[in-house]
Amino acid sequence: MSPVDRSEDPEPSERFPAGLLFVPVRSGPAGCTARFFRTPLGGRTAVGFTSAARLTATLGTDQACIRLCEPALRALAAPLGVTTLTIDPQLSAPAADRTAATARERENSWRRWHPQHVGALRVTGAAAVAACLNLLIG
Structure with missing residues (x-):
């Protein structure tokens, strides 16, 4: 049995480019802004989906989105103190009934x-x- 070369395996903590993402947005007075979400532990996270179908399955058909690459989404979130990026989350809680x-x-x-x-x-x-x-x- 020959030894397996693992020199090309990335470290688990390395960030991988996710490609072009579908990023949920909401409309505001200055145009559209990216939506940020909370992790189960309460931290803020930027969210991106690898396909429109995954975004629709998680957030519904009425959710607007824009296409951004991962570095652009991270650069957009960084000044707000959001350093976590969640790609293709499977579950989202419904919005609170503020009325x-x-x-x-x-x-x-x-x-x-x-x-x-x-x-x-x-x-x-x-x-x-x-x-x-x-x-x-x-």
């Missing part, structure tokens, strides 16, 4: 309190403190 959260926040907001109600709470609190002092002083 329901905003409605709950408005219902429980201190801004909805009427100034007279706040004043009544202050007067009631002051009366309770005075009553306690009367009991202590006696």
